[in-house]
Amino acid sequence: MPSYIEPRVLKGFRDFLPPAEIVRRSLTEKIEAGFRSFGFVPIDTPALEYADILLGKGGGETEKQIYRFTDNGGRDVALRFDLTVPFARFTALHALELTFPFKRYHIGKVWRGENTQRGRYREFTQCDFDIIGSDSAAADFEILLLIRSTLRNLGIDITIHVNHRGIFNRFLNHIGQSNNSCEILRAVDKLSKVGKDETLTSLSELAGEAHAQKILEFIGAKGSFNEVLNKITELAGGACPESERLSVINQYMRDICVNEAADTSIDPFVLDPSITRGLDYYTGVVFETFLNDMPDIGSICSGGRYDNLAGLYSKNNSISGVGSSIGLDRLLAALEALDKLPSSGSCKAAIACIDAEKSGQYQVLADKLRQKGIQCEVFVDACGEKNLVKQFQFAEKKGLKWVIIPDENPLSGTVTLRDLAARKNIDLSIGELIDFCGKAIP
Amino acid sequence: MPSYIEPRVLKGFRDFLPPAEIVRRSLTEKIEAGFRSFGFVPIDTPALEYADILLGKGGGETEKQIYRFTDNGGRDVALRFDLTVPFARFTALHALELTFPFKRYHIGKVWRGENTQRGRYREFTQCDFDIIGSDSAAADFEILLLIRSTLRNLGIDITIHVNHRGIFNRFLNHIGQSNNSCEILRAVDKLSKVGKDETLTSLSELAGEAHAQKILEFIGAKGSFNEVLNKITELAGGACPESERLSVINQYMRDICVNEAADTSIDPFVLDPSITRGLDYYTGVVFETFLNDMPDIGSICSGGRYDNLAGLYSKNNSISGVGSSIGLDRLLAALEALDKLPSSGSCKAAIACIDAEKSGQYQVLADKLRQKGIQCEVFVDACGEKNLVKQFQFAEKKGLKWVIIPDENPLSGTVTLRDLAARKNIDLSIGELIDFCGKAIP
Numbered sequence A, B: 001m002p003s004y005i006e007p008r009v010l011k012g013f014r015d016f017l018p019p020a021e022i023v024r025r026s027l028t029e030k031i032e033a034g035f036r037s038f039g040f041v042p043i044d045t046p047a048l049e050y051a052d053i054l055l056g057k058g059g060g061e062t063e064k065q066i067y068r069f070t071d072n073g074g075r076d077v078a079l080r081f082d083l084t085v086p087f088a089r090f091t092a093l094h095a096l097e098l099t100f101p102f103k104r105y106h107i108g109k110v111w112r113g114e115n116t117q118r119g120r121y122r123e124f125t126q127c128d129f130d131i132i133g134s135d136s137a138a139a140d141f142e143i144l145l146l147i148r149s150t151l152r153n154l155g156i157d158i159t160i161h162v163n164h165r166g167i168f169n170r171f172l173n174h175i176g177q178s179n180n181s182c183e184i185l186r187a188v189d190k191l192s193k194v195g196k197d198e199t200l201t202s203l204s205e206l207a208g209e210a211h212a213q214k215i216l217e218f219i220g221a222k223g224s225f226n227e228v229l230n231k232i233t234e235l236a237g238g239a240c241p242e243s244e245r246l247s248v249i250n251q252y253m254r255d256i257c258v259n260e261a262a263d264t265s266i267d268p269f270v271l272d273p274s275i276t277r278g279l280d281y282y283t284g285v286v287f288e289t290f291l292n293d294m295p296d297i298g299s300i301c302s303g304g305r306y307d308n309l310a311g312l313y314s315k316n317n318s319i320s321g322v323g324s325s326i327g328l329d330r331l332l333a334a335l336e337a338l339d340k341l342p343s344s345g346s347c348k349a350a351i352a353c354i355d356a357e358k359s360g361q362y363q364v365l366a367d368k369l370r371q372k373g374i375q376c377e378v379f380v381d382a383c384g385e386k387n388l389v390k391q392f393q394f395a396e397k398k399g400l401k402w403v404i405i406p407d408e409n410p411l412s413g414t415v416t417l418r419d420l421a422a423r424k425n426i427d428l429s430i431g432e433l434i435d436f437c438g439k440a441i442p
Helices: A018-037 A051-055 A060-065 A084-097 A137-153 A165-174 A178-189 A196-207 A209-219 A225-235 A241-258 A328-337 A356-370 A385-397 A430-439 B018-037 B051-055 B060-065 B084-097 B137-153 B165-174 B178-189 B196-207 B209-219 B225-235 B241-258 B328-337 B356-370 B385-397 B430-439
Strands: A048-050 A068-070 A076-079 A102-111 A123-132 A158-164 A269-271 A282-291 A301-306 A321-327 A348-351 A375-378 A402-406 A414-419 A424-429 B048-050 B068-070 B076-079 B102-111 B123-132 B158-164 B269-271 B282-291 B301-306 B321-327 B348-351 B375-378 B402-406 B414-419 B424-429
Touching (some): A018 A102, A018 A123, A018 A137, A018 A328, A048 A051, A051 A076, A051 A084, A068 B068, A084 A102, A084 A123, A123 A137, A123 A328, A137 A158, A137 A241, A137 A282, A137 A301, A137 A321, A137 B356, A158 A165, A158 A241, A165 A178, A165 A225, A165 A241, A165 A282, A178 A209, A196 A209, A225 A241, A225 A269, A241 A269, A241 A282, A282 A321, A321 A328, A356 A402, A356 A430, A385 A402, A414 A430, B018 B102, B018 B123, B018 B328, B048 B051, B051 B076, B084 B123, B123 B328, B137 B158, B137 B241, B137 B282, B137 B321, B158 B165, B158 B241, B165 B178, B165 B241, B165 B282, B178 B196, B178 B209, B209 B225, B225 B241, B225 B269, B241 B269, B282 B321, B348 B356, B356 B402, B385 B402, B414 B430, B424 B430
Parallel strands (some): A158 A269, A348 A375, A348 A402, B348 B375, B348 B402
Antiparallel strands (some): A048 A076, A123 A321, A158 A282, A282 A301, A301 A321, A414 A424, B048 B076, B102 B123, B123 B321, B158 B282, B282 B301, B301 B321, B402 B414
């Protein structure tokens, strides 16, 4: 047995100390409460799955990044690298146990051996939510609304950029470029990264300059949702089921906006034909979500509609759906930069340990406060009256609000309540203490 | 690319469908709320660590069970198999950033390639909580109290069996058997599994029959906490710091019990000299927790005091502590058998989709209910009035309480509220609907 091992974590992996973990858990709780209020229900799947299941649809990039190994039973296994593939497998396996349309969310860690130099982590948390088993515009719209509602609950202003992959495909077909669609999609997807000029060059090489200009005209269309919709519908050769779908979704959005007292001059929904989600498996609406105060951080919540979620794992069922995913780490970074991290919002107190023999009674007193919803810690190491200052400092470090200093009768005497921020002491009876603290709960 | 892959999960791994996952999350939330109310704070650590760190203290059994492999960067890595070893590494790495005594909890998944025939899972959840950096009896006691408080919050009656490893060691020393202590501990630990006769045989082989009888007398001592304490103190050769520690803890327990209005005829704390926690690294108090209504399921929460948590990863710091771990899966199985699973306790409604074009307005209506704390789903697929029965059935399957049937003016008209359990309809204005649902919140 070694006598000393250097403590360290793997590159791209992180410990979360209490201040960070408290924020992460508060954030997850708020997001989850939003999902639940819309009737979405949680699922969970294993971290480890058969590698062939996870890699089924995977291309070269996934294969390079996945944590894959042979287990002690000789099985070829891997850690999940997203929550979508496990959900597809889950849906195929449990189709008969589920009720469709099925609205589920899944919050969990995923693992990718990404190049950490790009500032990415190898272990990170995703929050996925989907409606499967419904082709309706109402389902598309509900996902968009849930994004908006969830992020607004966090106190941030967002704009959701929406598009429809089908209209872009019709447009390419209309200008005779459907054979090049993969390459063109890839070039268009890079627009925000490389700029207009470079995109024009790439597109010209693929489709000739005239078509390249036309493509840029399509993806660059600006104006209100309806104006852009009319423009791209025209460029794509006229009204079609896909333009009709966007029109219906837009009508739902208007119904929401006119019923809000809030300032509707900033439209949270924008039709943006440059959003294509690259080579993802989306077939219908697609969307990305940007922070109004920090658009450069990129989309914090993206998704779209797909045709056949579980096709690879199912011989009979064709289940379409629409869904989205919040990248918790990017969202946290943004909230921190915007000074909008959620606080735990609780009142916190500690009972100083004046006489260790009375620790049982201190716990009884603490419990009276806990029952009123106040987090109350009991300090477990005794100090003399002289060392109270140390206990105050300790409590301040821990972010507490009050230190309670009991007298020799912790349950019937009076206490001194130290307000750490105000640096003031108040003498109270036990009953007064409980009333006082109870009233301070936010 | 394959065209079909059989959907399946690895042996010993599980999917959690919504009903099970909702219960798991409710249970975790309740446990966490208990931890937080005592001032314990959460941490998190990576699922994957360097194998040498995780295996540092591990014996043969751990090495056989651990999921270990070489990652794409050639590192020898493994999935964590408990939350204790990562906590030791965490403490050594972050000692300077922490404030001691440090009270933390950690709820997370761990992975062990155990033999699934013993009914064990290979992926399961642990809830660990510890106080480190304090040697006090008050810290020992607080862990015991937190176990009791957390499990009582779940509505179950428990008995915590407490012992002190040091007294048993003194006793063995007193009868001249300290050389055999490992083997004797192992034999004693099997008592509840193999019975008294077989234990006596094993002990006789190790220490001779006279000593074996003495050992059984020690571990079989019965009576009140104080009676047992007096008995084993005497057998161990008289008062010592360890018996004094148990005496202080017992005094704290009495302080708690006398201040409770509840029936104190059942003492939740028992001194049980047969509890030794086998060959674990504990050096002070040890304890196991049993359900009064289902003792045979075994301990649902065990732990104890240890000397030097981070010693293997730290050259300078010697940090002692006391902690415990709840096995979430065993606890869930017990709660289910006792019919005490937590319910989500929320009111759930759905708005029927009568006219798909009004889906935006349905969402506005739903939002009015959500703002009152009512989970409200909007059905996304239209049905004619005739098919309302199908929507009722669908809602019942999902465990909803109400279906709201809007008229042609979803936001200004009247609605029909269908009470699914009562099979009754009530006509209400929108304002009345909101009042009515709001009042039904538990």
